[in-house]
Structure formats: C-alpha cells, structure tokens
Amino acid sequence: MTSLDKPTTEDTSADDAKAVTEAALFEAFGGVRGMVETVLPGLLFVSIYTINKDLHMSAIAALAVSLVMVVVRLAMKDTVKHAFSGVFGVGFGVVFAMMTGNAKDFYLPGMLYTLGLALAYIITAMAGVPLIGLMLGPVFRENLSWRTRNPGRKKAYTKASWAWGLILLGKSAILFPLYWWADTAQLGWVLVALKIPPFLLAVYLTWVFLAKAPPPIDVFAEMEAEERAEEERKAARAAETAENGGATTGRHRRP
Numbered sequence: 001m002t003s004l005d006k007p008t009t010e011d012t013s014a015d016d017a018k019a020v021t022e023a024a025l026f027e028a029f030g031g032v033r034g035m036v037e038t039v040l041p042g043l044l045f046v047s048i049y050t051i052n053k054d055l056h057m058s059a060i061a062a063l064a065v066s067l068v069m070v071v072v073r074l075a076m077k078d079t080v081k082h083a084f085s086g087v088f089g090v091g092f093g094v095v096f097a098m099m100t101g102n103a104k105d106f107y108l109p110g111m112l113y114t115l116g117l118a119l120a121y122i123i124t125a126m127a128g129v130p131l132i133g134l135m136l137g138p139v140f141r142e143n144l145s146w147r148t149r150n151p152g153r154k155k156a157y158t159k160a161s162w163a164w165g166l167i168l169l170g171k172s173a174i175l176f177p178l179y180w181w182a183d184t185a186q187l188g189w190v191l192v193a194l195k196i197p198p199f200l201l202a203v204y205l206t207w208v209f210l211a212k213a214p215p216p217i218d219v220f221a222e223m224e225a226e227e228r229a230e231e232e233r234k235a236a237r238a239a240e241t242a243e244n245g246g247a248t249t250g251r252h253r254r255p
Contacts, residue, residue: 041086132164174188
C-alpha cells in the first residue's frame with residue numbers, strides 16, 4: 001500500500017466522528033423500530049376507519065396496538081420511551097375524538113404537538129440555546145459544554161434546530177388546511193404518508209451538520225479524569241505525610 005492509499009489520522013478521526021454521530025442519532029430518535037412504533041397506530045386507525053367508518057373500533061385498535069408495543073418492549077427489557085410517547089399520543093387522540101365525536105380530532109393533538117415542537121426548535125435556535133443541542137448533548141456525553149466551549153458544535157446544533165423547525169412547520173402547513181377541508185380518511189392517509197419522510201430528512205440534515213462539526217467534549221470523561229487526579233493527589237499527600245512522620249519518629253528515637 002502506498003502512502004497515498006493509507007488512511008490518514010484525520011480521515012480516521014472523521015470516520016469515527018461520523019460513526020459516533022450516526023449511533024447517537026439512531027439512539028436518540030429510536031431507529032427503525034421507533035419509526036414503526038410511531039407510524040403503526042395511526043396507520044391502523046385510518047385503515048379501519050376507511051373500511052367501516054367506526055370511530056370507536058378504530059380508536060380502540062390504535063390504542064391497543066400502542067399498548068402491545070409497550071408490553072413487548074417491557075418483556076424484552078428494552079428502552080420504552082418511544083413506545084410510551086406513542087401510547088400517550090394515541091391516548092390523547094382517542095380521548096379527544098371520543099369527547100368531540102369527530103374522528104378527525106384523533107389526529108389533532110399530534111398535529112398541535114408537531115406545530116408546538118416546530119416553534120420550540122425555531123425559538124430556541126433564535127435564542128442561542130438550540131433544542132436539538134439540549135436533546136443530543138447528554139447522548140454525546142457533552143451536556144451543555146457546546147454552548148461555551150465548542151462554538152462549532154453550537155453552530156451545528158443551531159442549524160439542525162432550524163432544519164427541524166422549518167421541516168415540521170412545513171408539515172403543519174400541509175396538515176392543518178386538510179384538517180378543515182378534507183375528510184377523516186384523506187387527512188389520515190396524508191398524515192401517515194408524512195410521518196417518515198420529513199423525519200428522515202431532518203435526521204439526515206442533523207447528521208450532515210454534526211458530522212462536519214468539531215467532536216464533542218466528553219465532560220463525563222473530564223470529570224472522571226479529575227476525580228482520578230484528585231485521588232492520586234490525596235494518595236501522594238498521604239504518602240508524603242507518612243514518610244515525613246516516619247522520619248520525625250526516627251530522629252526522636254536517636255540517643
């Protein structure tokens with residue numbers, strides 16, 4: 001292998017950073033399974049409602065499949081945050097639709113949540129505390145160090161938050177007019193179709209921004225190193241004290 005063929009340290013570090021970013025994003029946003037858990041209840045609801053127009057059956061089926069996914073995760077001792085968030089979202093939709101008697105209201109809490117999340121991404125990005133950084137900081141073991149110690153990552157998090165906010169805002173701009181103009185089935189199928197593509201686009205842009213950013217500062221490793229250094233200093237002081245004490249005792253014993 002020639003020198004041109006050998007990977008440089010910078011290339012290896014960049015590849016490592018990209019791999020870490022991919023793994024962190026996969027963990028934070030639930031991966032393929034998380035997407036399935038997000039889509040399946042709404043898909044089941046609109047499928048059943050399209051066939052028989054039965055609000056109660058559609059709502060119960062959607063809630064039941066959400067609960068089953070939580071039980072499966074619990075049985076596998078897996079992370080349940082994505083499944084639980086799905087249960088709460090479906091539960092609110094079911095309650096809202098049952099209270100109003102309007103099947104379209106099953107989707108309204110989720111639509112309002114999407115709009116609120118879009119505004120949160122945009123507002124926090126404008127305020128200099130991008131929401132995506134608050135979410136991913138603990139995943140990368142950097143906490144909030146990016147705010148003051150790593151301006152390159154703060155810039156990347158700001159760009160990513162803008163991307164998430166604008167993408168979700170565009171999604172809301174499509175769904176809310178349909179809530180007023182379309183029937184339940186039409187709204188449901190459009191909503192299901194818009195579940196994954198905007199999400200994947202936002203995750204991809206986040207990966208692009210972070211892959212080009214400086215690596216995170218591992219504040220947990222820093223704290224652990226500081227604790228080890230403090231323990232070593234204490235041990236050194238204790239050894240020095242013991243040595244000095246032994247020397248003093250020896251001098252006192254001389255005739």
